[in-house]
Amino acid sequence: MTLSFAPPSDHSLPLYVIAKPDLEAWLKDQPDHVQSWVAASGFTGALGQTLLVPGADGTPATALAGYGTEGQRARKRFPLAAAAEVLPQGTYRIVSGVPADQLDMECFGWLMTGYAFDRYAAQSPAKAALIAPERVDTARIEAMANAEALTRDLVNTPASDMGPDQLQSAAETLAHEFDATCDVISGDALIEQDFPMIHAVGRAAEQPPRLIEMNWGSSGPKLTLVGKGVCFDTGGLNLKPGASMGLMKKDMGGAANVLGLARMIMALALPLQLRVLIPAVENAVAGNAFRPGDILTSRKGLTVEINNTDAEGRLVLADALALADEGDPDLVISMATLTGAARVAVGPDLAPFYTDDDHAADALARAAHPAADPVWRMPFHEPYEAMIEPGIADLDNAPSGGFAGSITAALFLRRFAGESRYMHFDIYSWQRSKEPGRSKGGLGQGPRALLTALSEILDL
Structure with missing residues (x-):
């Protein structure tokens, strides 16, 4: 298998990576219908939690990925991968929330969610594709x-x-x-x-x-x-x-x-x-x-x-x-x-x-x-x-x-x-x-x- 980033797409979903302590501040800048949807869905920013937020026509317009707390992230090698593994199939682009010094390795971890050893039995790797952020070294990752x-x-x-x-x-x-x-x-x-x-x-x-x-x-x-x-x-x-x-x-x-x-x-x-x-x-x-x-x-x-x-x-x-x-x-x-x-x-x-x-x-x-x-x-x-x-x-x-x-x-x-x-x-x-x-x-x-x-x- 070849692990690679997805090509740029007009149909990709913007992904906001939100640490648990930062959720309240992020919500204050969102429209009322987004605040209501997030509250009703029980999204808290817990590590690995995900949520698709619909637009006016009812189709997904935005994706959220929980980034947990600093202490929780310290216990995981690739904390964003916890969300990438459960996001619905589709193509995503990271908008915010990942520290600059962690972005390369979080992208590497995301790509590795697509790995599966399937020589002897069918496996189910993650299906969420990621567009490479502008600031990362795509070829190296x-x-x-x-x-x-x-x-x-x-x-x-x-x-x-x-x-x-x-x-x-x-x-x-x-x-x-x-x-x-x-x-x-x-x-x-x-x-x-x-x-x-x-x-x-x-x-x-x-x-x-x-x-x-x-x-x-x-x-x-x-x-x-x-x-x-x-x-x-x-x-x-x-x-x-x-x-x-x-x-x-x-x-x-x-x-x-x-x-x-x-x-x-x-x-x-x-x-x-x-x-x-x-x-x-x-x-x-x-x-x-x-x-x-x-x-x-x-x-x-x-x-x-x-x-x-x-x-x-x-x-x-x-x-x-x-x-x-x-x-x-x-x-x-x-x-x-x-x-x-x-x-x-x-x-x-x-x-x-x-x-x-x-x-x-x-x-x-x-x-x-x-x-x-x-x-x-x-x-x-x-x-x-x-x-x-x-x-x-x-x-x-x-x-x-x-x-x-x-x-x-x-x-x-x-x-x-x-x-x-x-x-x-x-x-x-x-x-x-x-x-x-x-x-x-x-x-x-x-x-x-x-x-x-x-x-x-x-x-x-």
């Missing part, structure tokens, strides 16, 4: 909305239809759309070309493991995105309990998010050189699966003791990060649904990130709020380095003790990013229950904030 739809579709698709083969196809389709190149190293060729840990994690699956590489742009700073593409994670021989496998189709959420970010960058023709690396595997159980106690040698030459085959994401990312560093990039960003420890620390709604670059962290923090894409900086805490050094090998993929799981995973990855300027996101990529503009299921976390911050981080 549409690019963000369609990138988010791509990310959600990829994460929502079950592993039966989203294995390494299909993830490769999605990357190739995106590359073709924007005249990018896409190359793949698959199966035993991973061993021949020195990606041993990607191969080890995925070799037991029916679909062979692979490294997907997409390149776009010929000038400007070099940005490399690395996304974890574990299309299903059984836990390997450290088999997950059934309840813990329930959402493992989303273990390729890092790949889905970097593809979404890549789509935005290419759609907006940002002046940079983009490289996307996705190690795509399924962490399956078979006689040739990698085992607890194995010691793997990585592309970087570091040896890794396997103390938990369910800590496989950092292994495939490690080989990809080593390759990323070899390309002398200006910035490397990895994204992964990596640790449950991150969810314990910040919950499902915040995207924790790690970086040693204070300038980049500050830029990202400033970008997150206007992008309605909350992030939270976590520390590369140096004293924990000893926790990932088992003695028998250079690194331990799953330190014992249960403490600082997200931090130790990030420290592990940093060892492979080398001297590159590096940011790592440990995301959830899932909306647990429906919210305005956010359907239950797959979710982008971090790409909109990154898109907003990149101009400052890379001096574009």
Whole structure:
């Protein structure tokens, strides 16, 4: 599906967005018949409440959308979407009521009410179309909305239809759309070309493991995105309990998010050189699966003791990060649904990130709020380095003790990013229950904030 604003129309309805405390003042400026209609209809400006106001001929002439109170809006990412989801089918244009600094993201939220994952069953997305207000960046908002739809579709698709083969196809389709190149190293060729840990994690699956590489742009700073593409994670021989496998189709959420970010960058023709690396595997159980106690040698030459085959994401990312560093990039960003420890620390709604670059962290923090894409900086805490050094090998993929799981995973990855300027996101990529503009299921976390911050981080 394509999410876009409606073209200008003489038949569109003017939409007044009215906060609950502002209703009385707004009504004072309206004709008597409007005041009577609003009173009789019980419209109070409550968040998500809507009302069509008839004209002299009895047909709708005006629409009202309740904007609630400041406290209510603070609890919702896209409060206007609550009304957009229930407005009758038609085309609307916002006249007033949305703060200027919120207009872009409220428009984005409105577009996302039109998203539905309908591959397997019919769905009913919102039907209210919006004409882009004059003050918003239409192309940017549409690019963000369609990138988010791509990310959600990829994460929502079950592993039966989203294995390494299909993830490769999605990357190739995106590359073709924007005249990018896409190359793949698959199966035993991973061993021949020195990606041993990607191969080890995925070799037991029916679909062979692979490294997907997409390149776009010929000038400007070099940005490399690395996304974890574990299309299903059984836990390997450290088999997950059934309840813990329930959402493992989303273990390729890092790949889905970097593809979404890549789509935005290419759609907006940002002046940079983009490289996307996705190690795509399924962490399956078979006689040739990698085992607890194995010691793997990585592309970087570091040896890794396997103390938990369910800590496989950092292994495939490690080989990809080593390759990323070899390309002398200006910035490397990895994204992964990596640790449950991150969810314990910040919950499902915040995207924790790690970086040693204070300038980049500050830029990202400033970008997150206007992008309605909350992030939270976590520390590369140096004293924990000893926790990932088992003695028998250079690194331990799953330190014992249960403490600082997200931090130790990030420290592990940093060892492979080398001297590159590096940011790592440990995301959830899932909306647990429906919210305005956010359907239950797959979710982008971090790409909109990154898109907003990149101009400052890379001096574009």
